[in-house]
Amino acid sequence: MTAAPATGPDETGADGTGGARRAVSGACPRCGSGVHPGELFCECCGQPLDAARCERCGPAPVDPEGYCERCGLRQPSEADHAETEAGGAAGVSDRGLRHSRNEDAMALVSADGVTVGVVCDGVSSSPRPESASAAGAETGAAVLLAELRAGADPAAATRAAAVRAAAAVAGLGSSVDDAPACTYVSAVVGPETVTVGWTGDSRAYWLRAGSPPVPCDDSATPTTPVAPTAPAGSGTPAGPVSAGPVSAGASASTGPMVPPDPAFRSAPVPLRDSVLLTEDDVVAPSVLSAWLGADAGEAAPRVRVFAPQEPGVVLVCSDGLWGYLEDAGSLAPFTAPGTPLEAARALVRHALAAGGRDNITVLVIPFCPPPP
Amino acid sequence: MSDQPLFTLDIDQNKYLPAGGGEIHAVLTVEAAGPAESSAGPVEAAEVIIVDASGSMGGYKITEARQAAQAAVEALRDGVHFAVVSGTHEATKIYPPRAGLARADAQTRKQAAEALRRLRADGGTAIGRWLRLAAELLDGHPGAVRHAILLTDGQNGENAQAFDAALAHCAGRFVCDSRGVGTDWAPAELRKVADALLGTSGFIRDARDLTADFEAMVENTMGKAVADVALRIWTPQHGRVKYLKQVSPTLADLTGLRVPADQLTGDYPTGAWGAEARVYHLCVEIPAGAIGQEVRGAWVRLVRADSGEVVARGNVLAQWTDDLALSTRVSPGVAHYTGQAELFGLIQEGLGARAAGDLDTATARLGRARRLAEESGNDGTARLLDRVVEIDPGTGTARLRRTVDRADEIALDTGSVRTARMRRDPGEPDPSGGRGAAG
Numbered sequence: 122m123t124a125a126p127a128t129g130p131d132e133t134g135a136d137g138t139g140g141a142r143r144a145v146s147g148a149c150p151r152c153g154s155g156v157h158p159g160e161l162f163c164e165c166c167g168q169p170l171d172a173a174r175c176e177r178c179g180p181a182p183v184d185p186e187g188y189c190e191r192c193g194l195r196q197p198s199e200a201d202h203a204e205t206e207a208g209g210a211a212g213v214s215d216r217g218l219r220h221s222r223n224e225d226a227m228a229l230v231s232a233d234g235v236t237v238g239v240v241c242d243g244v245s246s247s248p249r250p251e252s253a254s255a256a257g258a259e260t261g262a263a264v265l266l267a268e269l270r271a272g273a274d275p276a277a278a279t280r281a282a283a284v285r286a287a288a289a290v291a292g293l294g295s296s297v298d299d300a301p302a303c304t305y306v307s308a309v310v311g312p313e314t315v316t317v318g319w320t321g322d323s324r325a326y327w328l329r330a331g332s333p334p335v336p337c338d339d340s341a342t343p344t345t346p347v348a349p350t351a352p353a354g355s356g357t358p359a360g361p362v363s364a365g366p367v368s369a370g371a372s373a374s375t376g377p378m379v380p381p382d383p384a385f386r387s388a389p390v391p392l393r394d395s396v397l398l399t400e401d402d403v404v405a406p407s408v409l410s411a412w413l414g415a416d417a418g419e420a421a422p423r424v425r426v427f428a429p430q431e432p433g434v435v436l437v438c439s440d441g442l443w444g445y446l447e448d449a450g451s452l453a454p455f456t457a458p459g460t461p462l463e464a465a466r467a468l469v470r471h472a473l474a475a476g477g478r479d480n481i482t483v484l485v486i487p488f489c490p491p492p493p
Numbered sequence: 494m495s496d497q498p499l500f501t502l503d504i505d506q507n508k509y510l511p512a513g514g515g516e517i518h519a520v521l522t523v524e525a526a527g528p529a530e531s532s533a534g535p536v537e538a539a540e541v542i543i544v545d546a547s548g549s550m551g552g553y554k555i556t557e558a559r560q561a562a563q564a565a566v567e568a569l570r571d572g573v574h575f576a577v578v579s580g581t582h583e584a585t586k587i588y589p590p591r592a593g594l595a596r597a598d599a600q601t602r603k604q605a606a607e608a609l610r611r612l613r614a615d616g617g618t619a620i621g622r623w624l625r626l627a628a629e630l631l632d633g634h635p636g637a638v639r640h641a642i643l644l645t646d647g648q649n650g651e652n653a654q655a656f657d658a659a660l661a662h663c664a665g666r667f668v669c670d671s672r673g674v675g676t677d678w679a680p681a682e683l684r685k686v687a688d689a690l691l692g693t694s695g696f697i698r699d700a701r702d703l704t705a706d707f708e709a710m711v712e713n714t715m716g717k718a719v720a721d722v723a724l725r726i727w728t729p730q731h732g733r734v735k736y737l738k739q740v741s742p743t744l745a746d747l748t749g750l751r752v753p754a755d756q757l758t759g760d761y762p763t764g765a766w767g768a769e770a771r772v773y774h775l776c777v778e779i780p781a782g783a784i785g786q787e788v789r790g791a792w793v794r795l796v797r798a799d800s801g802e803v804v805a806r807g808n809v810l811a812q813w814t815d816d817l818a819l820s821t822r823v824s825p826g827v828a829h830y831t832g833q834a835e836l837f838g839l840i841q842e843g844l845g846a847r848a849a850g851d852l853d854t855a856t857a858r859l860g861r862a863r864r865l866a867e868e869s870g871n872d873g874t875a876r877l878l879d880r881v882v883e884i885d886p887g888t889g890t891a892r893l894r895r896t897v898d899r900a901d902e903i904a905l906d907t908g909s910v911r912t913a914r915m916r917r918d919p920g921e922p923d924p925s926g927g928r929g930a931a932g
Contacts, residue, residue, distance in 0.1 A: 218785035
């Protein structure tokens with residue numbers, strides 16, 4: 122069971138910028154003088170008002186080396202905590218609390234009404250995993266964009282990008298014994314369809330906008346995983362924590378897998394309720410059966426195409442997030458209230474609060490279906 | 494061009510702490526690369542020479558002391574401000590006869606030598622009073638390198654409270670090197686003077702060596718290029734400096750000398766600097782953080798007292814990890830100087846036990862000290878220990894020597910503050926920069 126809604130979207134004001142903005146419209150954190158909204162420095166003592174915030178202890182000066190001048194905490198650096206935005210989508214990648222560096226990588230680009238996002242998670246047991254994930258994400262996003270611009274359909278572009286990313290990562294290894302490795306997942310969010318491709322256990326989800334814990338307008342649907350047994354007014358998803366990522370009802374609605382044959386083309390699978398779009402390549406929990414690297418077999422990315430019927434977001438993430446929260450119905454409330462960046466931050470914060478055992482990377486890409 | 498020495502600060506530590514851990518150790522090496530000797534503008538200096546003239550100094554000792562003080566006066570560079578103080582149960586300035594200090598030149602040096610010739614041994618010993626007079630005289634030269642040389646042969650006659658109050662009064666006002674002659678003085682008392690007044694204490698075994706020693710102390714003072722330098726240490730909120738000790742070239746506890754600079758920062762005076770290196774052991778307590786978090790546990794800055802200029806700076810870090818291989822490692826510098834402090838402690842305990850007649854404890858402590866001195870490369874202390882304890886080369890068993898010269902015991906007591914510098918292995922990687930374990 123997860124208490125996601127309690128620690129998630131309600132706290133959007135507690136992050137860096139949100140909180141600082143609130144402080145600005147009240148009193149100076151150093152001298153207490155009143156300050157007006159929009160002022161960058163305190164008129165009385167010169168205290169910078171926007172930057173003066175420590176992640177741990179609140180309003181406090183942070184020195185140029187990045188340490189809080191009050192509690193000493195090193196503020197997250199680019200390598201520890203990265204945020205990106207493109208075409209209305211957003212991504213957040215965080216080192217987490219247990220790892221000494223961030224071995225995840227993300228890429229987010231947008232052009233011509235299409236947004237492309239890639240997440241790679243470096244395999245910790247391989248050498249230089251952070252180089253693998255960086256190469257995988259960069260190559261994947263660049264090739265996807267180039268293929269789409271050249272007129273390739275999203276499924277073909279997704280497959281081509283994954284194969285090229287696999288080659289780039291394999292090129293980092295000098296032998297099978299020295300083979301940086303990573304997982305790979307991409308999402309192409311266009312005006313009408315969502316295309317995902319993956320190798321490994323990084324995931325993509327469809328999260329319906331306003332997907333409520335208790336559906337109010339569509340209670341008859343049998344595919345909403347949380348609806349039938351959730352008591353009214355409770356935010357807690359009902360039912361046991363399933364071993365599989367998707368409840369039986371939900372997977373029934375996603376239709377058949379796209380077979381690995383590249384020549385095969387099927388109609389996009391319609392999407393309504395929040396659901397996991399990928400299927401982990403694992404032989405056992407956290408034991409990968411497929412990955413990118415010189416020691417991996419021939420690249421065989423899996424690709425699926427969907428056609429969401431309602432507004433929502435595509436969530437692309439590493440296991441640093443879904444290891445704590447993997448049910449699509451539980452993830453959806455995080456994306457409802459704020460902007461994609463706020464949603465991504467809220468999800469990362471949830472994983473950190475739950476222990477932050479792994480690196481956490483989250484992309485939130487909005488989708489609006491064309492008018493019927 | 495300026496003659497400012499170039500200060501460097503090197504920090505050796507293992508930043509990794511286990512979950513819940515809050516004590517960080519770091520070894521700070523401060524080096525001053527001095528300007529060329531006798532360069533254009535030598536720094537101003539003020540010197541007070543204090544000679545014990547109590548009754549016990551009678552006979553050959555007062556003669557040797559006079560000669561040593563005269564040699565010290567001779568060694569003063571032209572233009573140095575100086576005075577000579579005679580110490581008994583009172584403190585009397587015997588030169589110059591007028592108020593304040595004299596400026597060294599051929600004439601004043603000759604007059605000071607004459608005043609010393611009239612010095613007679615009579616009365617008690619009140620070291621605190623002598624130091625207070627030195628402080629008063631040196632206060633008139635705030636920008637100068639302020640230094641005093643103290644020579645005594647007996648135990649202080651003041652009560653501990655008066656002595657401590659005098660040391661507290663003088664701390665930060667001048668640096669004092671003190672020397673004991675004969676075998677009736679208390680090494681611990683002069684060590685207290687050295688700790689409080691940032692100088693050295695030593696034993697002059699043969700009064701005939703006094704002259705050379707006094708000359709060396711004066712020359713050392715003349716070689717100082719910066720009058721007052723402080724270690725400024727910031728610790729985070731709810732953290733504190735548990736201790737700060739100088740660990741090389743000698744041991745001295747600076748913890749009690751803290752002068753608050755602001756709520757989170759304190760200054761620890763280190764006195765005047767020439768071209769030299771000193772090493773400090775800093776121990777900081779901070780609130781435990783979460784696994785993976787990194788904090789600055791201490792921000793160390795080296796500050797000139799006159800200009801407030803920060804001449805060197807560095808961070809002592811802490812990062813919490815659940816990897817025991819990381820958190821249990823001890824940095825080589827911390828290990829070495831912890832060993833040197835342990836060596837000093839063993840010698841003090843051993844000598845104390847020996848004086849109290851507990852020969853078993855004395856043998857155990859001093860035998861262990863002898864092995865530790867050898868292992869850590871402290872040859873000087875090993876030689877001093879050899880006069881007191883012998884190790885059977887076959888069995889390795891320690892045995893106290895049956896007869897020990899009182900002078901050897903004092904030499905060991907005073908010499909035990911001298912530590913061995915760590916042997917540096919240039920190929921050694923920075924222990925705190927190691928790669929984290931793959932998770």
